[in-house]
Amino acid sequence: MDSLKNIVVLGGGFGGVHAAQRISRELQKNKLQDRYKVILVDRHTAHVFTPRIYEVAAVPEASVRADAIRNAISFPLRALLEREHIEFKEDSIIRIDPERRSVHLQSQELPYEYLILATGSETHYFDIPGIERYARPLKTIDDALSIRKAIASLKDVQDGESSHITVVGGGPTGVEVAAEIQMRNLKFQISLLDPHDRILSDFDARIADIVKEKLEKLGVHVVTRERVTRATDTALVLESGEKIYFDVLLWTGGVRANKVTNALPFRKSARGAIVVDEFARCQYAKEGSPVETHVYAIGDVAYFHDEDRDLTAPARARHAIVESEIAANHMLGEIEKAENLPVKARRSPSPYVDTPYVIPVGGKYAITKVGPFIIQGWIAHTFSHLIELNYFLSIMPFGTAIAAWFKSSLTF
Ligand SMILES: Cc1cc2nc3c(=O)[nH]c(=O)nc-3n(C[C@H](O)[C@H](O)[C@H](O)COP(=O)(O)OP(=O)(O)OC[C@H]3O[C@@H](n4cnc5c(N)ncnc54)[C@H](O)[C@@H]3O)c2cc1C
Structure with missing residues (x-):
């Protein structure tokens, strides 16, 4: 043979x-x-469900342990593959x-x-001086856990002013993380910066408008048409010459x-x-x-x-x-x-x-477009959970998928 x-x-x-x-x-x-x-x-030994990573960055350290978070949204590759007769090499x-x-x-x-x-x-940091050094990316569970640690170390108020978190990149990840951090930490000032005419520039303009309004209602300061030219350890310098000071800087500006x-x-x-x-x-x-x-x-x-x-x-x-x-x-x-x-x-x-791409915008509010229709609120949020279940069912046997779904929904 x-x-x-x-x-x-x-x-x-x-x-x-x-x-x-x-x-x-x-x-x-x-x-x-x-x-x-x-x-x-x-x-890596685990497959990660990335759509929940923004929440990991926002959930307070005191409420869920890091290992519980990891277990809720990452799944051992060996188990997913070997039952299908696939060899896994780490x-x-x-x-x-x-x-x-x-x-x-x-x-x-x-x-x-x-x-x-x-x-x-x-x-992708686009070679903007200082960004890779001073900004925190949000791509992996480890990135998200390190952001939540940095947020936990912030003082509520410094010299009479709230601590400032700046997120650069108004795509879905930037929007989701800015909204969730603000929702869970009203005491911080959060700014979201994007160089385009509007946030969510790859999405339907109606969605972008609704999301901007929602972010502003939450207290997020949305700044568009502003390009970052460099970063220092405390401030971003914009093309207009303006400086934006931060205590924590997040980079969701591209991949x-x-x-x-x-x-x-x-x-x-x-x-x-x-x-x-x-x-x-x-x-x-x-x-x-x-x-x-x-x-x-x-x-x-x-x-x-x-x-x-x-x-x-x-x-x-x-x-x-x-x-x-x-x-x-x-x-x-x-x-x-x-x-x-x-x-x-x-x-x-x-x-x-x-x-359909569901964009959560703080807590149980989300927005999505199905065909020509825009669906928002808790219905869209529930829809995102159904998408998550559908995803688990597509890579795991029925019982395991249901258990993984409950675990991930109930942990944080
Ligand atoms: C925070 C975040 C939230 C997101 N939310 C959504 C969402 O809500 N909906 C949506 O549709 N998409 C979302 N995305 C995008 C989505 O995660 C990606 O489009 C998707 O993961 C791409 O799948 P992939 O198989 O190409 O690569 P990935 O899922 O990124 O997998 C690549 C794998 O390759 C491995 N690898 C890479 N280099 C090496 C190497 N040198 N040696 C060994 N292994 C290596 C990595 O460890 C990884 O496991 C999100 C992404 C992020 C970062």
Whole structure:
């Protein structure tokens, strides 16, 4: 018998876990488990439910312990994968060599027949002097826990003035964290800064207007059309020359593709994401080169763009999942061809469909757009919990998903 061929998935986030589970299940159905092995690599041992991270930064230290928070929104990868016959390797990805079809991990070299890049994104500071040094990012549970520690150390009032928390970046993460911190800590002054004409510049303008009003009602000072030029340990200097003093500075101003894929010879977008074709396959940067038929990219590290309709798939959890279906479907067809099996018809979803994105704006208030309708208040907030349940059900067996959902909803 030939040795097993590896299907390697890099990254255990939203895209990677879905892709690995889907491919492994289909290989079992096709009785190909003796021919192919699915391996997922991540440097962390847990998969994190990112949509709740903003709350971690805001929840007071006295009310929930850090380990309880971690348990509520992170899920051991080994358990999620091994029940689906996927091998998990906890390791760091150092380099990928498409010519030799191998991935260099910290502890070993891993050959592959097919590779899925799903390493996500990282915080982008746009080289603004002082930002990386003085601002706190909000990308991981550790980032959020360190923000809540910094907030806990703030005095209610210093020299007669409230402590000041400044959030730079008025996308959903900035909005969510500013609102939640203000809601739970009315004693602080919170400012939210964004360089665009309005906050939530990628969302429907009606949503942005409602959210701005809601933030201002909560007491958040919203500043738009102001670009940060540098930061010191106590102040932000704006393009207008104005200075904004802070006690804690948060940076939610942007992300770029994870740099582990930087050295790959593939076409990239301005933010370093890998340009893929409609099947999620990577393309060589050199003019006239063929498509790389053994390497796919999905999620935040991929750039899906429809030139005819000028559409770009957003970097969101739901889209990472959709893109994992696209890559898995195409790869499974290729495997069936290689194994002389009938190629099953599989319909892939579109990466450009506008899926509902719920934006929580403090406590039990949230807002979302479903088709042309804007839904707000507790109904939208409840909707976000249903999305969370749906997500857990998509990666866990029924009983485990329900238990995880209750645990995450009840812990904080
Ligand atoms: C605070 C926050 C809130 C968000 N809220 C929402 C929301 O409400 N709704 C929504 O749709 N989207 C939300 N997003 C965006 C969403 O999380 C991303 O779009 C999604 O996680 C992308 O999935 P992915 O599979 O591409 O990458 P990720 O989920 O980021 O996973 C990438 C994985 O790759 C691993 N990795 C990276 N580099 C290496 C390496 N060198 N070696 C080993 N492993 C590596 C990482 O450890 C990680 O597990 C939020 C993001 C953040 C940061």
